[in-house]
Amino acid sequence: MALLDIRDLHLAMRSFDGEAHVLNGISLSVERRQVWGLVGETGCGKSLTGLSVSRLVPTPPGRYMRGEIRFDGRDLLAMPERQVAALRGTRIGMIFQDPTTNLNPAFRIGTQLVDVALAAARRKPGVLAGGGRRAAERLAVQMLEKVGIANAAERLQDYPHQFSGGMRQRVLIAMALVGQPDLLIADEPTTALDVSVQAQILRLIRSMVDEFDMGVLMITHNLGVVAQSCTHVAVMYAGNIVESGPVRDVLMHPRHPYTQALLAAIPTRGTARGALRGLAGAVPNLIAPPPGCRFAARCGRVSAACTVLPPLTGALHRTACHHADHADA
Amino acid sequence: MLRFVLRRLMLLVPVMFGLTVMMFIIARLLPGDPVGLAAGPNATQAEIAAYARDFGLDQPVWVQYGRYLWGLLHGDLGVSIFSRRPVLADLIAYLPATMELVFAAMALAVGLGIPAGLAAAVWRNRWPDYASRVAALAAISMPRFFLGLLLQLTFAMWLFWLPLGGRFPIILEPPPTVTGFLTLDALFAGDWEAFVTACRHLALPAIAMCLSPLATIMRMMRASTIEVLQQDYVMTARALGLPPRLIVFKYVAKNAVSATLTVIGLYFGWLLGGTVLVETVFDWPGIGLYATSAIVSQDFMPVIGVALVIGLMFMLVNLLVDVLYGVINPKVRYT
Numbered sequence: 001m002a003l004l005d006i007r008d009l010h011l012a013m014r015s016f017d018g019e020a021h022v023l024n025g026i027s028l029s030v031e032r033r034q035v036w037g038l039v040g041e042t043g044c045g046k047s048l049t050g051l052s053v054s055r056l057v058p059t060p061p062g063r064y065m066r067g068e069i070r071f072d073g074r075d076l077l078a079m080p081e082r083q084v085a086a087l088r089g090t091r092i093g094m095i096f097q098d099p100t101t102n103l104n105p106a107f108r109i110g111t112q113l114v115d116v117a118l119a120a121a122r123r124k125p126g127v128l129a130g131g132g133r134r135a136a137e138r139l140a141v142q143m144l145e146k147v148g149i150a151n152a153a154e155r156l157q158d159y160p161h162q163f164s165g166g167m168r169q170r171v172l173i174a175m176a177l178v179g180q181p182d183l184l185i186a187d188e189p190t191t192a193l194d195v196s197v198q199a200q201i202l203r204l205i206r207s208m209v210d211e212f213d214m215g216v217l218m219i220t221h222n223l224g225v226v227a228q229s230c231t232h233v234a235v236m237y238a239g240n241i242v243e244s245g246p247v248r249d250v251l252m253h254p255r256h257p258y259t260q261a262l263l264a265a266i267p268t269r270g271t272a273r274g275a276l277r278g279l280a281g282a283v284p285n286l287i288a289p290p291p292g293c294r295f296a297a298r299c300g301r302v303s304a305a306c307t308v309l310p311p312l313t314g315a316l317h318r319t320a321c322h323h324a325d326h327a328d329a
Numbered sequence: 330m331l332r333f334v335l336r337r338l339m340l341l342v343p344v345m346f347g348l349t350v351m352m353f354i355i356a357r358l359l360p361g362d363p364v365g366l367a368a369g370p371n372a373t374q375a376e377i378a379a380y381a382r383d384f385g386l387d388q389p390v391w392v393q394y395g396r397y398l399w400g401l402l403h404g405d406l407g408v409s410i411f412s413r414r415p416v417l418a419d420l421i422a423y424l425p426a427t428m429e430l431v432f433a434a435m436a437l438a439v440g441l442g443i444p445a446g447l448a449a450a451v452w453r454n455r456w457p458d459y460a461s462r463v464a465a466l467a468a469i470s471m472p473r474f475f476l477g478l479l480l481q482l483t484f485a486m487w488l489f490w491l492p493l494g495g496r497f498p499i500i501l502e503p504p505p506t507v508t509g510f511l512t513l514d515a516l517f518a519g520d521w522e523a524f525v526t527a528c529r530h531l532a533l534p535a536i537a538m539c540l541s542p543l544a545t546i547m548r549m550m551r552a553s554t555i556e557v558l559q560q561d562y563v564m565t566a567r568a569l570g571l572p573p574r575l576i577v578f579k580y581v582a583k584n585a586v587s588a589t590l591t592v593i594g595l596y597f598g599w600l601l602g603g604t605v606l607v608e609t610v611f612d613w614p615g616i617g618l619y620a621t622s623a624i625v626s627q628d629f630m631p632v633i634g635v636a637l638v639i640g641l642m643f644m645l646v647n648l649l650v651d652v653l654y655g656v657i658n659p660k661v662r663y664t
Binding site: 054056085086087088089090093094096098101102103104105106107115116119120123159161172175176179 | 567572658660
C-alpha cells in the first residue's frame with residue numbers, strides 16, 4: 001500500500017467569474033523514500049494538489065467534486081477536520097515557498113519550534129523522550145543542529161528577522177520535521193532563495209529522506225531542481241498530470257508533447273542567441289475549459305481523438321496522451 | 330532604548346510650555362470678570378481692586394504669565410481665587426479619583442475589546458461578528474452623558490442595584506490612603522466590604538466611559554486580526570500541527586494587538602479629557618468635576634492646572650505605548 005495515493009482528484013474553486021475546474025483528475029502515488037517532483041507552470045494546480053494533501057484548501061471557495069486522497073490507506077477527504085488536524089505535523093509535514101513570510105515575526109525561533117514539538121508530542125509521544133518543555137527545548141536544539149544551524153542553543157533566542165533567507169528555510173524545515181512526519185510536502189522550497197543556497201537546501205531535504213524514512217512531494221517549476229533531487233516526477237498541465245514516472249525515464253525520454261516542449265525550452269550551452277524555443281499559445285480558461293485534452297490547442301499532434309480526455313496509462317512511466325511518443329519505450 | 334525614553338521625556342518640556350502659553354491666552358481672552366465673581370456681589374470697587382492686587386491680577390498679562398512660569402518651575406501651580414487653596418494640593422486630592430475611573434474604564438475596554446475583536450475576526454460573518462458589530466455601532470453613536478443618565482435610570486432608579494453617584498458614602502470610613510485608588514486601598518487594607526462598596530460606585534461611571542473605547546478597540550482588533558489571519562505564517566502554523574486555539578490566542582493575537590495599541594494610547598488621553606461630563610453626571614469627585622466648577626466661576630488657575638495634568642498624562646501614556654511596541658514587535662528599534 002502506498003504512503004500517499006491520490007486517485008482521480010477533482011477540485012473546483014469559486015471565483016468572481018464562475019467556478020474554475022482547477023484539478024481535473026489528479027492521480028499520483030508516493031512511497032516512502034521516494035521524492036516526487038510535481039512540476040508545471042504557474043497556475044497549473046501543483047500547489048493546490050500539495051495543499052489538498054494537508055487539507056489546507058479552504059472550502060469554500062474550494063469544492064472537491066470527485067476523487068480520493070488516500071494517506072496510509074485512509075481517505076483524507078472523507079475525514080472530519082479534527083482527524084486531519086491530528087495528522088498535520090506528526091504524519092504530514094509541510095514547508096512553503098517564502099521563508100521570509102512563513103515564520104511568525106513576533107516570536108523567537110525557539111518559542112515556535114518548542115510549541116510545534118510540544119503539539120506533536122501530544123499526539124505522538126515518541127517525539128519527546130521524557131516529555132515536557134525541557135525535553136522540547138533539547139529537541140529543538142538537536143533539530144536546528146541537524147538542519148545545519150550553528151550555535152543552535154543560542155539561536156533559539158533569536159527572532160526570524162535575525163536570520164538570512166536560507167537559514168529561515170532551514171528553521172522551517174526543522175519545524176516541519178520535528179514531529180517526524182512520514183510524508184513531507186515541500187511547496188517550492190527553494191524558489192525564493194539564491195542559487196547557491198538552493199543547492200544546500202535541496203541536499204538537506206534529500207539527506208532527511210533516508211533519516212526519517214519519509215516520502216516527499218516536492219512542488220516546483222524548476223526542472224533543474226527535479227533532475228537534481230527527485231527520484232520521480234509528475235508533469236502537470238492545466239489541472240492534469242500529463243506524464244509521470246521515474247526521473248530518468250521522463251526527463252531522458254519524454255513521451256508527452258508538453259513535456260517534450262518543456263524540455264526543449266531549456267536553454268543549453270549550445271543554444272544560439274535568439275534561438276530560445278518557447279511554446280506558442282496560452283493556458284486554457286479553466287472556468288469553461290475545452291472538452292478533452294487541455295493541451296490540445298497548443299499541441300502539434302492534435303487530432304479528432306483529442307476531444308476526449310486521454311487517461312494516464314502505462315506501468316511505471318505513465319502518459320496521458322492519445323499520440324504519446326512510444327518509439328523508445 | 331533608555332536614550333529614546335530620555336529624549337521623549339525632554340520633548341515634554343516644549344510641549345508643556347506651549348500648553349501653558351495657550352491656556353493662559355485663552356483664559357485671558359474669554360470675557361468675564363473673575364475677580365468680581367470671586368469677591369462677591371456686595372464687594373465695593375475698592376474691595377475688588379484690593380482682591381485683584383492680592384492675586385496679582387492687576388498686573389499686565391505677560392507679568393502674570395512670567396510669575397506663573399516661575400512658580401511652575403518651583404512646583405507651584407498657582408492659587409484658586411475662590412477657595413484660596415493652592416491648585417497643586419487640589420489636583421493631588423482629585424486626580425486619583427479620575428485616574429481610578431479612567432483606569433477602570435480602560436481595563437474594561439481593553440479586557441473585553443481585545444477578546445471580542447479576536448472572536449469577531451475568527452468567526453467572521455457569523456453571529457459573533459454580527460452581534461459585536463451592532464453592539465459597537467450602538468456604543469459608538471451614544472453620547473456618554475446620555476448613556477450615563479440611562480444607566481442611572483436603569484440600575485439606580487429602577488433596579489436599585491447600584492448607587493446613583495458619588496465615590497464613597499460619607500457615613501462610612503474610607504480605607505487608609507496608599508495609592509489614592511479606593512478599590513486598591515481597600516484591598517491593601519484587607520477591607521472586603523469597602524472594596525465592594527468602592528466597586529459598586531465605580532461600576533456605572535466606568536461602564537459609561539468604557540463603551541466607546543471598547544467599541545473602537547474591538548473593531549480595530551477585528552480588522553487587524555483579519556489581516557494577520559491571512560498571513561502565510563498562520564497557514565504554516567496550521568500545517569505544522571499547532572492547535573487552533575494556540576494559533577489564535579498566542580500567535581495571531583500578539584501580532585494583531587500591535588496595531589490596536591495606538592488606539593488604546595490615544596483613547597487613554599481622550600478619556601482623561603472626557604471625564605468632565607461623566608464626572609458631572611455621576612457626581613464623581615475627580616479633576617473633571619473640579620475643572621467644571623472652576624470654569625463656571627471663571628477661576629482660571631485650576632483650569633490651567635487641569636489642562637497641564639491631562640496633557641502630561643497623555644504624553645506619558647503615549648510614550649508608554651511606543652515602548653510597548655518594541656516589546657510586541659521585536660523588529661522595532663529605538664533611536
